[in-house]
Structure formats: C-alpha cells, structure tokens
Amino acid sequence: MPARILVAEDDRKQAELIRRYLEREGHEATVVHDGRAALDHARHRAPDLLLRDVLLPGVDGLDVCRSLRSDRDIPIIMLTARAAEDDLLLGLALGADDYLTKPYRPRELVARVAAVLRRAARAPRADPERYRVGDLVVDLARHEVHAGGRPVATTPAEFTILACLAASPGRAFTRQSLLERVGGFDVTSRTIDMHVMNLRRKVEPVPTRPRYLLTVYGVGYKLAEPREEGTGGAP
Numbered sequence: 001m002p003a004r005i006l007v008a009e010d011d012r013k014q015a016e017l018i019r020r021y022l023e024r025e026g027h028e029a030t031v032v033h034d035g036r037a038a039l040d041h042a043r044h045r046a047p048d049l050l051l052r053d054v055l056l057p058g059v060d061g062l063d064v065c066r067s068l069r070s071d072r073d074i075p076i077i078m079l080t081a082r083a084a085e086d087d088l089l090l091g092l093a094l095g096a097d098d099y100l101t102k103p104y105r106p107r108e109l110v111a112r113v114a115a116v117l118r119r120a121a122r123a124p125r126a127d128p129e130r131y132r133v134g135d136l137v138v139d140l141a142r143h144e145v146h147a148g149g150r151p152v153a154t155t156p157a158e159f160t161i162l163a164c165l166a167a168s169p170g171r172a173f174t175r176q177s178l179l180e181r182v183g184g185f186d187v188t189s190r191t192i193d194m195h196v197m198n199l200r201r202k203v204e205p206v207p208t209r210p211r212y213l214l215t216v217y218g219v220g221y222k223l224a225e226p227r228e229e230g231t232g233g234a235p
Contacts (some may be wrong), residue, residue: 002026003117004045008052008064008078009040012182018051021106022113022140035059042068049117051109052079065096075120077112083118097171110197119170119225131166136212138166147203154202158195159181162203165213165223172216 005027009015015031022029023176030047032038042050042064049187052064059067065076100109105222129140137146140163145152154162160182165173175192182192200207212224 002028002158003048003113004028005030005113006037006045006047006050006052007031008050008056009057010057012035017106023111025110025114033057034211035064038064039067042074042196043049047074048120049077051076051077051079051113054078072144075116075118076235077116097168113168119168131163133166133169133212133225136166136223138145138163145203148205152202154199155195158199158202161192161195162199162223165221169223170225172219172222174220176220192220 005022007018007022007029008017008020009031010033012033015033017094019031030041030045032041036058038050038052038056039059041047048067050064054062056064065078068074068076074094078096079102080099081102082084086088097119098112100112131138131140133150137144138159143159145154145159145162159177164178164181175190178192178232197202197212200210200213203212204210213222214222
C-alpha cells in the first residue's frame with residue numbers, strides 16, 4: 001500500500017535518490033535535511049514511516065528517535081555507517097524498527113521499507129494483551145504461554161522477554177534493551193542469552209534449530225514473523 005514517508009538525510013544527493021525510488025514504488029516521500037525539521041514534520045504531519053540518518057545536523061538521528069518514541073509510534077528505519085555499531089545498537093534500543101548500513105542498494109532499502117510497513121499494518125490487535133505467532137501464544141493478562149497447544153512454565157524474566165518480543169514480531173531487540181525491560185531480574189546483558197536459551201528449550205520443537213526465537217547477529221534477538229516460521233534460525 002502507498003505510504004507517506006519522511007526521509008531525514010543531510011546528504012542531498014542520497015536523499016534525492018531515496019525519494020525517487022520511494023516514489024517509483026507509489027509512496028509519497030518528503031525530504032528534510034536536519035533533525036529539527038524531521039521532528040517538526042513527524043509531529044505535525046504524522047508520516048507512516050521515518051527513514052533517518054543517524055548523523056543529522058541540529059538534532060542528531062538518535063535524539064530524533066528518542067524524542068519521537070516518547071510521544072509517537074511512527075515506524076523508524078535507521079541509515080548508518082558500518083563503523084557506527086554503537087549508534088546502531090543504541091538506535092535499536094531507543095525503538096528503531098530496522099536499520100541499513102551504508103553503502104546500501106536502493107532496492108534493498110525499498111524492500112526494508114515494505115517489510116516495516118507490513119509489520120506496522122499488522123500491529124493493531126483485537127486483543128492487545130494476547131499475542132500469537134504461529135503455534136506460540138503469549139497471554140499478558142493471564143501471564144500464560146502456550147506452545148503447540150501445551151502450557152509452558154516460565155520464570156518472570158523469561159515471560160518479560162517473550163512478551164516484549166511477541167509484541168513486535170520481526171523487530172530486532174538488543175540485549176541491552178531487553179535487559180532494561182527485565183529490570184531487576186538480571187545482572188548483565190549476557191544473562192539475556194541464558195534466558196533465551198532456556199526459552200528455546202521450552203517453546204521450540206527443536207531448540208537447536210529455532211523457529212520462533214531467532215538470533216540477529218551483532219544485535220540481539222527477535223521473534224519470527226509468521227512468514228518466517230519453519231525457516232530455521234541462528235542458535
């Protein structure tokens with residue numbers, strides 16, 4: 001479906017190229033070149049998606065993400081240099097939905113935009129306290145997990161992690177962002193790896209070939225989208 005997309009990119013040639021590719025796909029693209037303009041436009045025009053460079057003049061891309069996430073639920077894709085791994089991890093922790101490292105192919109950018117828009121379209125749920133991905137069901141109100149029709153016993157930390165991932169299938173979460181949601185249950189972010197390993201033993205048909213709890217190398221974890229089920233994943 002056509003969408004209204006805000007492009008926040010200070011490289012004017014790159015921004016124009018992005019705009020052309022998005023409009024070729026039927027989207028309405030608006031381009032701004034600094035962080036302040038991106039914030040103003042996003043708050044007053046409510047675009048369907050924001051594409052933003054991490055390094056923006058005025059208000060940088062990470063501050064844009066932080067500010068928007070405090071009062072808006074606009075899908076965000078980060079554009080970042082390969083060397084800026086810390087910025088990438090921080091951006092995901094602040095709520096960005098996806099990222100692309102420069103240089104990237106315009107066709108890949110268009111494909112990522114389509115994927116994030118599909119996820120956003122599926123986000124509204126009839127029951128916001130009950131999430132289902134394939135045979136995996138997470139019921140927040142009852143604090144219950146079912147996998148393949150059978151009840152699964154989880155620790156408080158495991159349930160918190162699973163509920164967080166289930167609320168946004170396909171979105172990559174850093175270990176640090178999951179740790180912050182778990183709060184006092186953990187000591188270090190690496191403990192998240194142990195919780196995920198235990199969850200895989202409980203909910204995956206074959207824990208060494210996960211269908212649901214997938215590793216995102218260099219970032220953290222995500223819950224598979226329905227179309228990803230059965231494809232396997234990194235242990």
